[in-house]
Amino acid sequence: MPVGDPHTVRAFDEELARLNExxxxxxxxxxTQLADALQSILDGDEEKAKRVIEDDTQVDDVHxxxxxxxxxxxxxxxxxxxxxxxxxxxxxxxxxxxxIADHAASTAKRVHVLHEGPAVPPVKSAVRMGWLVLDMLKxxxxxxxxxxxxxxxxxxxxxxxxxxxxxxxFRELLTYMMEDTRNITPCTHLLFVAKNLxxxxxxATNLAEMTYYMVTGKQLEGERPKSDTSSFTIVEPKHYEG
Amino acid sequence: MPVGDPHTVRAFDEELARLNExxxxxxxxxxTQLADALQSILDGDEEKAKRVIEDDTQVDDVHxxxxxxxxxxxxxxxxxxxxxxxxxxxxxxxxxxxxIADHAASTAKRVHVLHEGPAVPPVKSAVRMGWLVLDMLKxxxxxxxxxxxxxxxxxxxxxxxxxxxxxxxFRELLTYMMEDTRNITPCTHLLFVAKNLxxxxxxATNLAEMTYYMVTGKQLEGERPKSDTSSFTIVEPKHYEG
Numbered sequence: 001m002p003v004g005d006p007h008t009v010r011a012f013d014e015e016l017a018r019l020n021e022x023x024x025x026x027x028x029x030x031x032t033q034l035a036d037a038l039q040s041i042l043d044g045d046e047e048k049a050k051r052v053i054e055d056d057t058q059v060d061d062v063h064x065x066x067x068x069x070x071x072x073x074x075x076x077x078x079x080x081x082x083x084x085x086x087x088x089x090x091x092x093x094x095x096x097x098x099x100i101a102d103h104a105a106s107t108a109k110r111v112h113v114l115h116e117g118p119a120v121p122p123v124k125s126a127v128r129m130g131w132l133v134l135d136m137l138k139x140x141x142x143x144x145x146x147x148x149x150x151x152x153x154x155x156x157x158x159x160x161x162x163x164x165x166x167x168x169x170f171r172e173l174l175t176y177m178m179e180d181t182r183n184i185t186p187c188t189h190l191l192f193v194a195k196n197l198x199x200x201x202x203x204a205t206n207l208a209e210m211t212y213y214m215v216t217g218k219q220l221e222g223e224r225p226k227s228d229t230s231s232f233t234i235v236e237p238k239h240y241e242g
Numbered sequence: 243m244p245v246g247d248p249h250t251v252r253a254f255d256e257e258l259a260r261l262n263e264x265x266x267x268x269x270x271x272x273x274t275q276l277a278d279a280l281q282s283i284l285d286g287d288e289e290k291a292k293r294v295i296e297d298d299t300q301v302d303d304v305h306x307x308x309x310x311x312x313x314x315x316x317x318x319x320x321x322x323x324x325x326x327x328x329x330x331x332x333x334x335x336x337x338x339x340x341x342i343a344d345h346a347a348s349t350a351k352r353v354h355v356l357h358e359g360p361a362v363p364p365v366k367s368a369v370r371m372g373w374l375v376l377d378m379l380k381x382x383x384x385x386x387x388x389x390x391x392x393x394x395x396x397x398x399x400x401x402x403x404x405x406x407x408x409x410x411x412f413r414e415l416l417t418y419m420m421e422d423t424r425n426i427t428p429c430t431h432l433l434f435v436a437k438n439l440x441x442x443x444x445x446a447t448n449l450a451e452m453t454y455y456m457v458t459g460k461q462l463e464g465e466r467p468k469s470d471t472s473s474f475t476i477v478e479p480k481h482y483e484g
Contacts, residue, residue, distance in 0.1 A: 181419075
Protein backbone atom coordinates (compact mmCIF):
# COMPACT_ATOMS: atom_id res chain seq x y z
CA MET A 1 0.00 0.00 0.00
CA PRO A 2 1.12 3.56 -0.50
CA VAL A 3 3.12 4.49 2.57
CA GLY A 4 3.78 7.99 3.80
CA ASP A 5 0.28 9.38 3.55
CA PRO A 6 -1.22 8.98 7.02
CA HIS A 7 -4.76 9.52 5.73
CA THR A 8 -4.48 6.63 3.31
CA VAL A 9 -2.87 4.46 5.96
CA ARG A 10 -5.66 5.14 8.43
CA ALA A 11 -8.36 4.50 5.81
CA PHE A 12 -6.74 1.19 4.94
CA ASP A 13 -6.53 0.13 8.59
CA GLU A 14 -10.18 0.98 9.02
CA GLU A 15 -11.06 -1.10 5.99
CA LEU A 16 -9.05 -4.03 7.31
CA ALA A 17 -10.84 -3.72 10.65
CA ARG A 18 -14.20 -3.70 8.86
CA LEU A 19 -13.22 -6.79 6.88
CA ASN A 20 -12.33 -8.50 10.14
CA GLU A 21 -15.70 -7.50 11.62
CA UNK A 22 -17.52 -9.09 8.71
CA UNK A 23 -15.54 -12.25 9.23
CA UNK A 24 -16.31 -12.12 12.96
CA UNK A 25 -19.98 -11.88 12.04
CA UNK A 26 -19.71 -14.86 9.67
CA UNK A 27 -17.93 -16.83 12.40
CA UNK A 28 -20.67 -16.00 14.91
CA UNK A 29 -23.39 -16.95 12.44
CA UNK A 30 -21.69 -20.24 11.56
CA UNK A 31 -21.36 -21.12 15.27
CA THR A 32 -25.02 -20.30 15.95
CA GLN A 33 -26.15 -22.26 12.90
CA LEU A 34 -24.23 -25.32 14.04
CA ALA A 35 -25.42 -25.03 17.66
CA ASP A 36 -29.05 -24.65 16.50
CA ALA A 37 -28.76 -27.54 14.05
CA LEU A 38 -27.49 -29.80 16.86
CA GLN A 39 -30.18 -28.65 19.27
CA SER A 40 -32.89 -29.22 16.67
CA ILE A 41 -31.66 -32.78 16.13
CA LEU A 42 -31.59 -33.46 19.86
CA ASP A 43 -35.09 -32.04 20.42
CA GLY A 44 -36.57 -33.17 17.08
CA ASP A 45 -37.46 -29.50 16.68
CA GLU A 46 -38.47 -29.10 13.04
CA GLU A 47 -39.26 -25.39 13.43
CA LYS A 48 -35.76 -24.63 14.63
CA ALA A 49 -34.27 -26.80 11.85
CA LYS A 50 -36.30 -24.85 9.28
CA ARG A 51 -34.89 -21.59 10.59
CA VAL A 52 -31.32 -22.91 10.31
CA ILE A 53 -31.96 -23.89 6.68
CA GLU A 54 -33.47 -20.48 5.89
CA ASP A 55 -30.81 -18.49 7.70
CA ASP A 56 -28.07 -19.97 5.53
CA THR A 57 -28.69 -17.12 3.07
CA GLN A 58 -27.61 -14.65 5.78
CA VAL A 59 -24.17 -16.23 5.83
CA ASP A 60 -24.08 -16.18 2.02
CA ASP A 61 -24.92 -12.46 2.07
CA VAL A 62 -22.09 -11.58 4.44
CA HIS A 63 -19.77 -13.76 2.40
CA UNK A 64 -20.67 -11.79 -0.72
CA UNK A 65 -19.99 -8.53 1.18
CA UNK A 66 -16.56 -9.78 2.28
CA UNK A 67 -15.68 -10.65 -1.32
CA UNK A 68 -16.81 -7.31 -2.65
CA UNK A 69 -14.91 -5.37 -0.01
CA UNK A 70 -11.76 -7.41 -0.38
CA UNK A 71 -11.77 -6.92 -4.15
CA UNK A 72 -12.40 -3.19 -3.73
CA UNK A 73 -9.48 -2.99 -1.31
CA UNK A 74 -7.20 -4.84 -3.72
CA UNK A 75 -8.18 -2.48 -6.54
CA UNK A 76 -8.02 0.80 -4.62
CA UNK A 77 -5.26 0.21 -2.09
CA UNK A 78 -3.07 -2.14 -4.09
CA UNK A 79 -1.64 -3.69 -0.94
CA UNK A 80 1.57 -5.71 -0.91
CA UNK A 81 3.32 -8.06 1.53
CA UNK A 82 1.55 -8.55 4.89
CA UNK A 83 -1.53 -6.56 3.92
CA UNK A 84 -1.99 -8.49 0.70
CA UNK A 85 -1.57 -11.77 2.54
CA UNK A 86 -4.13 -10.72 5.15
CA UNK A 87 -6.72 -9.88 2.47
CA UNK A 88 -6.19 -13.10 0.54
CA UNK A 89 -6.39 -15.19 3.72
CA UNK A 90 -9.52 -13.29 4.76
CA UNK A 91 -11.12 -14.22 1.44
CA UNK A 92 -10.23 -17.86 2.04
CA UNK A 93 -11.44 -17.77 5.65
CA UNK A 94 -14.77 -16.28 4.56
CA UNK A 95 -15.27 -18.97 1.96
CA UNK A 96 -14.43 -21.65 4.55
CA UNK A 97 -16.93 -20.19 7.04
CA UNK A 98 -19.56 -20.15 4.32
CA UNK A 99 -18.98 -23.87 3.72
CA ILE A 100 -19.16 -24.57 7.45
CA ALA A 101 -22.55 -22.88 7.59
CA ASP A 102 -23.61 -24.95 4.54
CA HIS A 103 -22.75 -28.12 6.43
CA ALA A 104 -24.76 -26.89 9.44
CA ALA A 105 -27.75 -26.33 7.14
CA SER A 106 -27.29 -29.80 5.58
CA THR A 107 -27.30 -31.21 9.10
CA ALA A 108 -30.54 -29.41 9.91
CA LYS A 109 -32.13 -30.85 6.74
CA ARG A 110 -32.02 -34.32 8.30
CA VAL A 111 -34.14 -33.35 11.33
CA HIS A 112 -37.42 -34.05 9.56
CA VAL A 113 -36.54 -37.64 8.63
CA LEU A 114 -34.98 -38.31 12.02
CA HIS A 115 -38.10 -37.01 13.74
CA GLU A 116 -40.40 -39.14 11.55
CA GLY A 117 -38.63 -42.43 12.08
CA PRO A 118 -38.01 -44.53 15.21
CA ALA A 119 -35.74 -42.97 17.83
CA VAL A 120 -32.24 -44.45 17.55
CA PRO A 121 -29.69 -44.15 20.36
CA PRO A 122 -26.80 -42.97 18.11
CA VAL A 123 -28.60 -39.61 17.76
CA LYS A 124 -27.05 -38.74 21.10
CA SER A 125 -23.57 -39.80 20.00
CA ALA A 126 -23.91 -37.70 16.85
CA VAL A 127 -24.91 -34.65 18.88
CA ARG A 128 -22.01 -35.25 21.25
CA MET A 129 -19.67 -35.32 18.27
CA GLY A 130 -21.32 -32.07 17.16
CA TRP A 131 -20.55 -30.40 20.46
CA LEU A 132 -16.92 -31.40 20.18
CA VAL A 133 -16.82 -29.93 16.68
CA LEU A 134 -18.62 -26.77 17.79
CA ASP A 135 -16.06 -26.25 20.52
CA MET A 136 -13.27 -26.68 17.99
CA LEU A 137 -14.96 -24.26 15.59
CA LYS A 138 -15.28 -21.62 18.31
CA UNK A 139 -11.62 -21.99 19.13
CA UNK A 140 -10.68 -21.72 15.43
CA UNK A 141 -12.78 -18.57 14.89
CA UNK A 142 -11.35 -17.08 18.05
CA UNK A 143 -7.78 -17.78 16.92
CA UNK A 144 -8.53 -16.29 13.50
CA UNK A 145 -10.01 -13.06 14.84
CA UNK A 146 -7.28 -12.52 17.43
CA UNK A 147 -4.51 -13.73 15.11
CA UNK A 148 -3.58 -16.11 17.93
CA UNK A 149 -1.22 -18.71 16.51
CA UNK A 150 -0.89 -20.70 19.73
CA UNK A 151 -4.62 -21.26 19.78
CA UNK A 152 -4.54 -22.06 16.05
CA UNK A 153 -1.99 -24.81 16.63
CA UNK A 154 -4.17 -26.20 19.44
CA UNK A 155 -7.11 -26.46 17.00
CA UNK A 156 -4.92 -28.07 14.38
CA UNK A 157 -3.91 -30.77 16.85
CA UNK A 158 -7.54 -31.51 17.72
CA UNK A 159 -8.64 -32.67 14.28
CA UNK A 160 -7.71 -36.28 14.99
CA UNK A 161 -9.99 -36.21 18.09
CA UNK A 162 -12.91 -35.48 15.76
CA UNK A 163 -11.77 -38.15 13.31
CA UNK A 164 -11.62 -40.75 16.08
CA UNK A 165 -15.12 -39.83 17.20
CA UNK A 166 -16.33 -40.05 13.60
CA UNK A 167 -14.77 -43.46 12.97
CA UNK A 168 -16.34 -44.90 16.11
CA UNK A 169 -19.74 -43.34 15.36
CA PHE A 170 -19.58 -44.74 11.81
CA ARG A 171 -19.11 -48.23 13.23
CA GLU A 172 -21.86 -47.72 15.82
CA LEU A 173 -24.30 -46.66 13.10
CA LEU A 174 -23.55 -49.67 10.91
CA THR A 175 -24.10 -51.93 13.91
CA TYR A 176 -27.53 -50.43 14.63
CA MET A 177 -28.50 -50.80 10.99
CA MET A 178 -27.68 -54.49 11.08
CA GLU A 179 -29.56 -55.08 14.32
CA ASP A 180 -32.88 -53.94 12.93
CA THR A 181 -33.73 -52.95 9.37
CA ARG A 182 -36.08 -50.26 10.71
CA ASN A 183 -32.96 -48.42 11.88
CA ILE A 184 -31.54 -48.23 8.36
CA THR A 185 -33.26 -45.02 7.26
CA PRO A 186 -32.56 -42.96 10.39
CA CYS A 187 -29.02 -44.30 10.74
CA THR A 188 -28.24 -43.49 7.11
CA HIS A 189 -29.27 -39.91 7.67
CA LEU A 190 -27.17 -39.86 10.83
CA LEU A 191 -24.20 -41.09 8.77
CA PHE A 192 -24.54 -37.94 6.72
CA VAL A 193 -24.93 -35.81 9.83
CA ALA A 194 -21.70 -37.34 11.14
CA LYS A 195 -19.98 -36.73 7.80
CA ASN A 196 -21.07 -33.08 7.83
CA LEU A 197 -19.68 -32.69 11.33
CA UNK A 198 -16.41 -34.34 10.33
CA UNK A 199 -16.16 -31.89 7.42
CA UNK A 200 -16.75 -28.95 9.77
CA UNK A 201 -13.92 -30.22 11.97
CA UNK A 202 -11.71 -30.41 8.89
CA UNK A 203 -12.59 -26.87 7.89
CA ALA A 204 -11.98 -25.56 11.39
CA THR A 205 -8.52 -27.08 10.97
CA ASN A 206 -8.19 -25.25 7.65
CA LEU A 207 -9.09 -22.00 9.43
CA ALA A 208 -6.31 -22.69 11.92
CA GLU A 209 -3.84 -23.19 9.05
CA MET A 210 -4.96 -19.92 7.45
CA THR A 211 -4.53 -18.09 10.75
CA TYR A 212 -1.04 -19.46 11.15
CA TYR A 213 -0.11 -18.44 7.61
CA MET A 214 -1.73 -15.03 7.95
CA VAL A 215 0.33 -14.22 11.04
CA THR A 216 3.64 -15.89 10.28
CA GLY A 217 3.76 -16.04 6.47
CA LYS A 218 4.69 -19.71 6.89
CA GLN A 219 2.75 -22.94 6.43
CA LEU A 220 2.06 -24.99 9.55
CA GLU A 221 4.71 -27.70 9.32
CA GLY A 222 4.29 -31.44 9.37
CA GLU A 223 1.52 -33.75 8.33
CA ARG A 224 -1.90 -32.82 9.59
CA PRO A 225 -2.79 -35.28 12.36
CA LYS A 226 -5.46 -37.44 10.67
CA SER A 227 -7.09 -40.56 12.00
CA ASP A 228 -10.31 -41.00 10.06
CA THR A 229 -10.39 -44.69 9.22
CA SER A 230 -14.08 -44.84 8.32
CA SER A 231 -13.45 -45.34 4.59
CA PHE A 232 -11.99 -48.72 5.42
CA THR A 233 -14.58 -49.81 7.98
CA ILE A 234 -16.27 -53.15 7.47
CA VAL A 235 -18.91 -54.33 9.91
CA GLU A 236 -20.04 -57.91 9.43
CA PRO A 237 -23.70 -58.67 10.09
CA LYS A 238 -23.10 -62.32 11.03
CA HIS A 239 -23.55 -62.29 14.77
CA TYR A 240 -26.94 -60.62 14.48
CA GLU A 241 -28.22 -63.33 12.19
CA GLY A 242 -27.00 -66.39 13.98
CA MET B 243 -2.46 -2.51 -14.25
CA PRO B 244 -0.12 0.18 -15.46
CA VAL B 245 -1.18 0.97 -19.02
CA GLY B 246 0.96 2.55 -21.67
CA ASP B 247 4.07 0.46 -21.18
CA PRO B 248 3.86 -2.30 -23.79
CA HIS B 249 6.54 -4.39 -22.06
CA THR B 250 4.60 -4.48 -18.84
CA VAL B 251 1.39 -5.23 -20.71
CA ARG B 252 2.96 -8.15 -22.55
CA ALA B 253 4.53 -9.55 -19.38
CA PHE B 254 1.18 -9.41 -17.61
CA ASP B 255 -0.60 -11.16 -20.49
CA GLU B 256 2.02 -13.87 -20.42
CA GLU B 257 1.53 -14.30 -16.69
CA LEU B 258 -2.23 -14.53 -17.15
CA ALA B 259 -1.72 -17.16 -19.85
CA ARG B 260 0.55 -19.13 -17.53
CA LEU B 261 -2.02 -18.93 -14.74
CA ASN B 262 -4.60 -20.29 -17.16
CA GLU B 263 -2.25 -23.13 -18.13
CA UNK B 264 -1.86 -24.13 -14.51
CA UNK B 265 -5.62 -24.17 -14.14
CA UNK B 266 -5.92 -26.22 -17.34
CA UNK B 267 -3.48 -28.69 -15.82
CA UNK B 268 -5.48 -28.85 -12.57
CA UNK B 269 -8.65 -29.40 -14.61
CA UNK B 270 -7.02 -32.22 -16.57
CA UNK B 271 -5.71 -33.84 -13.39
CA UNK B 272 -9.10 -33.60 -11.68
CA UNK B 273 -10.80 -35.21 -14.68
CA THR B 274 -8.26 -38.05 -14.81
CA GLN B 275 -8.52 -38.61 -11.08
CA LEU B 276 -12.29 -38.89 -11.29
CA ALA B 277 -12.19 -41.17 -14.36
CA ASP B 278 -9.62 -43.45 -12.68
CA ALA B 279 -11.56 -43.52 -9.42
CA LEU B 280 -14.69 -44.64 -11.29
CA GLN B 281 -12.80 -47.24 -13.30
CA SER B 282 -11.17 -48.62 -10.16
CA ILE B 283 -14.60 -49.01 -8.53
CA LEU B 284 -16.01 -50.75 -11.58
CA ASP B 285 -13.05 -53.15 -11.87
CA GLY B 286 -12.39 -53.52 -8.14
CA ASP B 287 -8.87 -52.40 -9.03
CA GLU B 288 -7.18 -51.57 -5.73
CA GLU B 289 -3.85 -50.71 -7.37
CA LYS B 290 -5.45 -48.04 -9.53
CA ALA B 291 -7.39 -46.73 -6.53
CA LYS B 292 -4.16 -46.45 -4.57
CA ARG B 293 -2.60 -44.38 -7.34
CA VAL B 294 -5.59 -42.02 -7.36
CA ILE B 295 -5.22 -41.52 -3.60
CA GLU B 296 -1.49 -40.90 -3.91
CA ASP B 297 -1.77 -38.58 -6.92
CA ASP B 298 -3.99 -36.20 -4.99
CA THR B 299 -0.82 -34.43 -3.82
CA GLN B 300 -0.04 -33.54 -7.46
CA VAL B 301 -3.23 -31.51 -7.62
CA ASP B 302 -2.39 -29.91 -4.27
CA ASP B 303 1.03 -28.92 -5.61
CA VAL B 304 -0.35 -27.21 -8.71
CA HIS B 305 -2.95 -25.50 -6.51
CA UNK B 306 -0.18 -24.09 -4.34
CA UNK B 307 1.62 -22.85 -7.47
CA UNK B 308 -1.54 -21.10 -8.71
CA UNK B 309 -1.92 -19.36 -5.37
CA UNK B 310 1.67 -18.24 -5.26
CA UNK B 311 1.59 -16.90 -8.81
CA UNK B 312 -1.72 -15.15 -8.35
CA UNK B 313 -0.50 -13.44 -5.21
CA UNK B 314 2.74 -12.43 -6.91
CA UNK B 315 0.75 -10.96 -9.79
CA UNK B 316 -1.47 -9.02 -7.41
CA UNK B 317 1.58 -7.63 -5.62
CA UNK B 318 3.70 -6.79 -8.67
CA UNK B 319 1.14 -5.85 -11.32
CA UNK B 320 -1.53 -4.35 -9.07
CA UNK B 321 -4.25 -5.17 -11.58
CA UNK B 322 -7.67 -3.51 -11.52
CA UNK B 323 -11.08 -4.11 -13.12
CA UNK B 324 -11.21 -7.09 -15.53
CA UNK B 325 -7.69 -8.32 -14.79
CA UNK B 326 -8.27 -8.24 -11.04
CA UNK B 327 -11.55 -10.12 -11.49
CA UNK B 328 -9.83 -12.73 -13.64
CA UNK B 329 -7.14 -13.35 -11.03
CA UNK B 330 -9.59 -13.60 -8.13
CA UNK B 331 -11.86 -15.96 -10.09
CA UNK B 332 -8.81 -18.04 -11.08
CA UNK B 333 -7.93 -18.41 -7.40
CA UNK B 334 -11.48 -19.56 -6.68
CA UNK B 335 -11.52 -21.94 -9.65
CA UNK B 336 -8.23 -23.50 -8.56
CA UNK B 337 -9.53 -24.06 -5.04
CA UNK B 338 -12.71 -25.62 -6.46
CA UNK B 339 -10.71 -27.97 -8.71
CA UNK B 340 -8.62 -28.96 -5.73
CA UNK B 341 -11.78 -29.92 -3.84
CA ILE B 342 -13.07 -31.86 -6.84
CA ALA B 343 -9.86 -33.89 -6.89
CA ASP B 344 -10.26 -34.44 -3.12
CA HIS B 345 -13.68 -35.93 -3.73
CA ALA B 346 -12.25 -38.18 -6.44
CA ALA B 347 -9.62 -39.42 -3.97
CA SER B 348 -12.32 -39.98 -1.29
CA THR B 349 -14.22 -42.02 -3.86
CA ALA B 350 -11.14 -44.14 -4.58
CA LYS B 351 -10.71 -44.78 -0.82
CA ARG B 352 -13.89 -46.86 -0.86
CA VAL B 353 -12.61 -49.33 -3.46
CA HIS B 354 -10.94 -51.57 -0.90
CA VAL B 355 -14.10 -52.09 1.17
CA LEU B 356 -16.25 -52.50 -1.93
CA HIS B 357 -13.86 -55.10 -3.26
CA GLU B 358 -13.80 -57.02 0.04
CA GLY B 359 -17.54 -57.31 0.47
CA PRO B 360 -20.25 -58.98 -1.61
CA ALA B 361 -20.84 -57.49 -5.06
CA VAL B 362 -23.91 -55.26 -5.00
CA PRO B 363 -25.70 -54.21 -8.18
CA PRO B 364 -25.90 -50.47 -7.29
CA VAL B 365 -22.11 -50.27 -7.92
CA LYS B 366 -23.02 -49.95 -11.58
CA SER B 367 -25.57 -47.22 -10.95
CA ALA B 368 -23.00 -45.30 -8.90
CA VAL B 369 -20.44 -45.54 -11.70
CA ARG B 370 -23.07 -44.42 -14.23
CA MET B 371 -23.76 -41.41 -12.04
CA GLY B 372 -20.01 -40.83 -12.01
CA TRP B 373 -19.82 -40.78 -15.79
CA LEU B 374 -22.58 -38.22 -15.92
CA VAL B 375 -20.69 -36.08 -13.42
CA LEU B 376 -17.41 -36.55 -15.27
CA ASP B 377 -19.02 -35.36 -18.48
CA MET B 378 -20.35 -32.31 -16.67
CA LEU B 379 -16.94 -31.62 -15.13
CA LYS B 380 -15.24 -31.78 -18.55
CA UNK B 381 -17.77 -29.34 -19.92
CA UNK B 382 -17.25 -27.01 -16.96
CA UNK B 383 -13.45 -27.06 -17.26
CA UNK B 384 -13.75 -26.49 -21.00
CA UNK B 385 -16.06 -23.51 -20.49
CA UNK B 386 -13.69 -22.08 -17.88
CA UNK B 387 -10.57 -22.34 -20.04
CA UNK B 388 -12.23 -20.95 -23.16
CA UNK B 389 -14.24 -18.35 -21.23
CA UNK B 390 -17.29 -19.79 -22.98
CA UNK B 391 -20.37 -18.50 -21.20
CA UNK B 392 -22.87 -20.41 -23.34
CA UNK B 393 -21.25 -23.68 -22.35
CA UNK B 394 -21.10 -22.48 -18.72
CA UNK B 395 -24.85 -21.90 -18.70
CA UNK B 396 -25.37 -25.40 -20.14
CA UNK B 397 -23.40 -26.89 -17.24
CA UNK B 398 -25.33 -24.80 -14.75
CA UNK B 399 -28.59 -26.18 -16.10
CA UNK B 400 -27.37 -29.78 -15.77
CA UNK B 401 -26.91 -29.80 -12.00
CA UNK B 402 -30.49 -30.96 -11.42
CA UNK B 403 -29.83 -33.98 -13.67
CA UNK B 404 -27.10 -35.08 -11.25
CA UNK B 405 -29.35 -34.36 -8.27
CA UNK B 406 -32.12 -36.52 -9.72
CA UNK B 407 -29.69 -39.36 -10.28
CA UNK B 408 -28.38 -38.99 -6.75
CA UNK B 409 -31.85 -39.03 -5.17
CA UNK B 410 -32.81 -42.18 -7.03
CA UNK B 411 -29.51 -43.90 -6.24
CA PHE B 412 -29.93 -42.99 -2.56
CA ARG B 413 -33.31 -44.73 -2.54
CA GLU B 414 -31.93 -47.74 -4.44
CA LEU B 415 -29.12 -48.13 -1.91
CA LEU B 416 -31.47 -48.01 1.09
CA THR B 417 -33.62 -50.65 -0.57
CA TYR B 418 -30.68 -53.01 -1.04
CA MET B 419 -29.62 -52.48 2.55
CA MET B 420 -33.05 -53.53 3.76
CA GLU B 421 -33.19 -56.60 1.56
CA ASP B 422 -30.11 -58.17 3.06
CA THR B 423 -28.07 -57.00 6.02
CA ARG B 424 -24.90 -58.20 4.27
CA ASN B 425 -25.44 -55.36 1.80
CA ILE B 426 -25.29 -52.73 4.54
CA THR B 427 -21.52 -52.24 4.63
CA PRO B 428 -20.95 -51.99 0.84
CA CYS B 429 -24.08 -49.91 0.29
CA THR B 430 -23.07 -47.49 3.04
CA HIS B 431 -19.74 -46.91 1.33
CA LEU B 432 -21.57 -46.46 -1.98
CA LEU B 433 -23.76 -43.83 -0.30
CA PHE B 434 -20.59 -41.86 0.35
CA VAL B 435 -19.36 -42.46 -3.19
CA ALA B 436 -22.68 -41.08 -4.45
CA LYS B 437 -22.41 -38.11 -2.12
CA ASN B 438 -18.89 -37.35 -3.35
CA LEU B 439 -20.12 -37.46 -6.93
CA UNK B 440 -23.05 -35.19 -6.10
CA UNK B 441 -20.58 -32.72 -4.55
CA UNK B 442 -18.41 -32.81 -7.68
CA UNK B 443 -21.50 -32.00 -9.75
CA UNK B 444 -22.20 -29.10 -7.43
CA UNK B 445 -18.66 -27.82 -7.74
CA ALA B 446 -18.72 -28.13 -11.52
CA THR B 447 -21.76 -25.88 -11.30
CA ASN B 448 -19.75 -23.48 -9.16
CA LEU B 449 -17.05 -23.45 -11.85
CA ALA B 450 -19.71 -22.53 -14.40
CA GLU B 451 -20.85 -19.64 -12.19
CA MET B 452 -17.25 -18.42 -11.83
CA THR B 453 -16.74 -18.58 -15.59
CA TYR B 454 -19.88 -16.56 -16.17
CA TYR B 455 -18.82 -13.95 -13.64
CA MET B 456 -15.25 -13.85 -14.94
CA VAL B 457 -16.43 -13.06 -18.46
CA THR B 458 -19.45 -10.86 -17.86
CA GLY B 459 -18.80 -9.30 -14.44
CA LYS B 460 -22.35 -10.37 -13.55
CA GLN B 461 -23.73 -13.19 -11.42
CA LEU B 462 -25.68 -15.92 -13.22
CA GLU B 463 -29.27 -14.89 -12.53
CA GLY B 464 -32.05 -16.93 -11.00
CA GLU B 465 -32.14 -19.78 -8.52
CA ARG B 466 -29.76 -22.61 -9.25
CA PRO B 467 -31.85 -25.52 -10.53
CA LYS B 468 -31.74 -27.95 -7.57
CA SER B 469 -33.60 -31.17 -7.15
CA ASP B 470 -31.72 -33.18 -4.55
CA THR B 471 -34.46 -34.55 -2.30
CA SER B 472 -32.33 -37.22 -0.64
CA SER B 473 -32.26 -35.45 2.76
CA PHE B 474 -35.96 -36.12 3.04
CA THR B 475 -35.96 -39.72 1.76
CA ILE B 476 -37.55 -42.37 3.93
CA VAL B 477 -37.59 -45.99 2.81
CA GLU B 478 -39.68 -48.29 4.94
CA PRO B 479 -38.38 -51.84 5.46
CA LYS B 480 -41.85 -53.35 5.97
CA HIS B 481 -42.39 -55.22 2.74
CA TYR B 482 -39.08 -57.01 3.07
CA GLU B 483 -39.97 -58.35 6.46
CA GLY B 484 -43.53 -59.59 5.77
